[in-house]
Structure formats: structure tokens, C-alpha cells
Amino acid sequence: MFEKNNAERGQVGIGTLIVFIAMVLVAAIAAGVLINTAGFLQTQAEDTGTESTEQVSDRVQVLSSTGTVTGGSAEAVELTIQKAPGAGDIVLDQLFIEWVGDVSGELDVDSATEDIEVLSETSERATISLTGLSLDPGQSTDLTITTGSGAQTDHSLNAPDVLEEGDTVRL
Known part of the structure; x- marks a missing residue:
């Protein structure tokens, strides 16, 4: 079948x-x-x-900011900075600083700290000189510090209401 x-x-x-x-x-x-x-x-x-x-x-911290009073304005601004906790190495030549505000002058940035080109330890400090920046009494401006990796730190500079010739003032 x-x-x-x-x-x-x-x-x-x-x-x-x-x-x-x-x-x-x-x-x-x-x-x-x-x-x-x-x-x-x-x-x-x-x-x-x-x-x-x-x-x-990878940012910096501004520890202090000072200026010398010349001609009734705070000039020769110096910023003392250190690298922020947890940040990698900060190359000082790669810092970019800009300001926002109605202040006079052209900003020129110089690293005044000798023998330090890179902030690699949190304990290291660097002094940055901002020449050309001039703040009148009571005037303020905002700085933005940008590192080589693009991290930004904002810092305000506020001139005291009374500026006496030759004094160094905290901004």
C-alpha cells in the first residue's frame, strides 16, 4: 500500500x-x-x-586678585591661581582670558610665575599679570578664564569705591 x-x-x-x-x-x-x-x-x-x-x-581657581592704583584707577591686575581639585595638568601658556564689562584698556596676559609652565599639583600657585586692564572706583568686570581643554572659570573684579594713589587693592 x-x-x-x-x-x-x-x-x-x-x-x-x-x-x-x-x-x-x-x-x-x-x-x-x-x-x-x-x-x-x-x-x-x-x-x-x-x-x-x-x-x-580641568579648571583653575582664582585665589586672589589685586591691582595697583595708578592715576586714580586700579591697574596692573594680578591673579593668583591654582588648579582646581580633580583637574588635570594646566598648561599656563594655553590659558585664554577674556573680560566682559565697560572697562578700558587692551588685555595682555603674562605669566609672572617663574619656572612654572604647568600646574600639576594642587599646591602649586601661579600669578597671572593682566596689563592694560584699568578699573575706575566702584567699577567691576567679569573675567572668564578658559584652559586648554575648554574648561571655564568665571571671576569678578570689583574695584573699591575709594582708590588712593600707589595702594595695592583687592579686586
């Missing part, structure tokens, strides 16, 4: 095996592509995280 044809059954089994092997190869190639992509994305995310951390933490 039923006829057995074993020859056709063997061909179906071999065809299924070939399809199965092809599917395994395609899956292996797809897995390799996914692993490579994941590795690339992980590296890119780590780099982005490092750069973002530097932009937030």
Missing part, C-alpha cells in the same frame, strides 16, 4: 543541511559586524566621556 522511496528522503536531508550551514555562516558574519560596531562605539563613547570630563574638571 505505501511505497518507500529512501533515495528522495536522503536528498531532502542533504538540502536541509546545506540551508542550515548557510544560515550559520550568515549569522556568524552578522555577529562579527555587530561586535566590530560595538567596539567602535565603545571607543568613541570613552573618548567623548574623557573630553567631557576634562571640559568640566
Whole structure:
């Protein structure tokens, strides 16, 4: 009643095996592509995280700001700075300082601290001289100090209401 044809059954089994092997190869190639992509994305995310951390933490702290009174204005402004806690090395030549406010002069930045080019320890201090900046009595301006990594520190300079010739005043 039923006829057995074993020859056709063997061909179906071999065809299924070939399809199965092809599917395994395609899956292996797809897995390799996914692993490579994941590795690339992980590296890119780590780099982005490092750069973002530097932009937030690699800042300086202004410990003091003083000026010498000349001609009725506070001039020859000096900032004493240190690197902020958790900050990486701060290269003084890479500092960029700008001011916002109605003050006269052209800003010229000089590092007055000898033998220190990089702040690598929190205990190290550097003095930055801002020549050309002149504050009249009661006048103020805001400074933004940007490090080489892009981290910014804001500091306000406020001249006292009374300035006496030759005095050094805290700003």
C-alpha cells in the first residue's frame, strides 16, 4: 500500500543541511559586524566621556586678585591661581582670558610665575599679570578664564569705591 522511496528522503536531508550551514555562516558574519560596531562605539563613547570630563574638571581657581592704583584707577591686575581639585595638568601658556564689562584698556596676559609652565599639583600657585586692564572706583568686570581643554572659570573684579594713589587693592 505505501511505497518507500529512501533515495528522495536522503536528498531532502542533504538540502536541509546545506540551508542550515548557510544560515550559520550568515549569522556568524552578522555577529562579527555587530561586535566590530560595538567596539567602535565603545571607543568613541570613552573618548567623548574623557573630553567631557576634562571640559568640566580641568579648571583653575582664582585665589586672589589685586591691582595697583595708578592715576586714580586700579591697574596692573594680578591673579593668583591654582588648579582646581580633580583637574588635570594646566598648561599656563594655553590659558585664554577674556573680560566682559565697560572697562578700558587692551588685555595682555603674562605669566609672572617663574619656572612654572604647568600646574600639576594642587599646591602649586601661579600669578597671572593682566596689563592694560584699568578699573575706575566702584567699577567691576567679569573675567572668564578658559584652559586648554575648554574648561571655564568665571571671576569678578570689583574695584573699591575709594582708590588712593600707589595702594595695592583687592579686586
